[in-house]
Amino acid sequence: MRRTTKTLWLAVALTLVLALPPGVAHAQKKTLVVALNQDPDVLDPTLSRTYVGRIVYAHMCEKLYDIDEGLRIFPQLAADLPAFSDGGKTVTIKLRPGVRFNDGTPMDAEAVRFSLDRHRTLKGSNRKSELTSITDVEVVDPLTVRVRLKTPFSPIVAALADRSGMPVSPAQVKKLGDKFGTAPVCVGPWTFVERVPQDRIVLEKSKHYFDPGQARFERIVFRIITDDNVRLANLRSGDIDLMHLVAPTDAASLRKEGRFEVASVTGLAYQGITINIHNKTGKRAPRGDLGTPLANDARVREAFELALDRDALNQVVWDGQYTPGCTPLSPVSPFYDKGRTCPARDVARAKQLLADAGLAGGYAFELVIVNNPQQRRVGEVVQGMAREVGFNVSLRPSEFASALKDNDDGKHQAFLIGWSGRVDPDANIHQFHTCGGSLNQSNVCDEAIDALLNRAREVSDHAQRAALYREAVAKMAARRNVLYLYHPNYIVAFPKALKGYKATPDGLVRIKGTSWQ
């Protein structure tokens, strides 16, 4: 009898728990599970390259500066924005007092100097190119660092608002050496606990963080689920709490369900078609004559651009969830030229241009696409639109790394490729469009464009820089070595009970400050 009563009470309790509204159930959860679409590479801010890695860092490796929803840079571990002196060649950074690494050691000027030097000099560092302008880092006092530059370089602040600005614990680096990425220690509301490759990364609340109230979850678990459909099914079943990179075609159905908040923000990234113009044997080789109308005749490139309808492409492929664009700068960038309109589709004029170029009977060329369903769909839409004008575009799918190498080596006529985008416009433009630029796969060179882009690096006044970029972008648009198509949106979904989430255009998920209602 007693046993029966116990069982009865248990049943009642279980029924009550199951009957609780979802918000109440969430409130009990101390662990937040975030699903990522890729496994990050090494978790060492100096060495890492992946975008998903930056999402993990956002919780355990804070930076000297960060950006807000409006892409404004604000001090995170620094006490204030940097002060420029000596004609822009000296940058003075004041640090926030009382900050400790997650191993309890102090995060002071010496640690920042140590970290910047590590980023600049460690073998295999992927931060070197972002910090090449730095000649020296000095400790002025325990809370002040002075950075000396070769020449004035405005993008340095944006670089310090990313992995280059992440101080790492000198004690942990000394302990682990080049194995730092196996147990990274930085400053953050959460600290690293464990990593199971291709499965999960676990963080727990830091005991040393200077603003502990911002970390409302005891643990964050990043689960790696590469398949979009599986990630979505896990969100619906409640196995994950936050889904990163919802497919645009799934966003509408999630919104309809009413259970989930779907946060979408236009990102800094772009997708475009890079056209090979002078890259015959390699992007660093002397400029060559490819002998093709697409490379040699600007009218053919203009006809191709006029064949494209960016809005229709966005509607068909991305359910209208992305943002059409025709420049390397996203509309969310403070440097975006609002006065600029993209060329509209004009089949008649495109045909005329092709005829003027002596190609009235049509013109065939190959467009390389990265071999995945989304890029294939974009390629097929481009193919269909161009066909109406007289272009016979054949699509060649290629594995990503091979495609990048072939593109560098000048083996492509045209390549559908994007860029994940950076806060400062310099990183989205300079290396792609200057003579000998590290990512100038078209091997184009125009000294007038170089002069504008180099000048934009030196001046720090926003209006001046914006004007320089406006002029440079107009020249690049006329050259058409890259036909920009759209800016992807970052779409994140989570239960409505999760409050305080702010979507930022860099696409990083930031759990800090969020909590269950």
Next chain:
Amino acid sequence: MGPEGAAGGWLRRGWRRARRRPASVAGALVVLGFVTLALGAPWIARTDPLQTDWSRIRKAPSWAHPLGTDDLGRDGLARVVWGTRISMQAGVFSILFAMAVGVPVGLSAGYYRGALDQVVMRLTDAWLAFPFLVLAIGLVTILGPSLVNATLAIGLGATPTFIRLTRGLVLAAQEEDYVQAARALGGGDLRLMARHILPNIASALLVQATVSIPTAIIGEAVLSFLGLGVQPPAPSWGTMLNAAQQFLESAPWMAWWPGLAIFSLTLAFNLAGDGLRDALDPRDY
């Protein structure tokens, strides 16, 4: 009994055996149906399978589009019908290629034996050590993605099976009295192989071909699914499934039809192949 009577007897015997195996008859009819679709594609699917209509993307089946439309607004029926032609081409031609290479090689190895047989068999062993799909994917990656290269790769993957089978059949046939008699009468090697051995092992090779075709069809679908086979915008069941995987929830019909087509054609070929094997089995009276 005259020739007509013999033919009548063969037909009667075939019909009697077929009645015992209705599943094989159904399989053969389905294969026949797909062959009709493949040959009659221009007349059966009146819509252009490449014609995009941006205003009708991912529409559910309707009178205008009985199998719905895909993610680029193309007619599902037209793409499935034209996809049949591609699948049949890849399936049949790859196996014909495998037979064209494998049968003469196996025939020579089995007939001459000795060092030639040893070399051919060891190479075949090494060849067979590669899983079929891994070999096909590797070859297409080297040759470059296209329908022709996918067909070649699948054919090369299927070749060792035919070498082994032919060689084994030749070894058995060589011991038969009719071969010994032909040899005693002074028949040359080529004549013996072409006129006496090959016709007597042809039925077994035909059965092997019918059971290899579905594997080749699946192979083509897999390669196209992975982006290594037929290239857009050409319709292939594999590429259609690849496109559909993004829309399993919002437009499931995009996956239904190519999936059903692959399933039914491969099943039908297997059933028909089983029936053919039984029908050609000389022990079954």
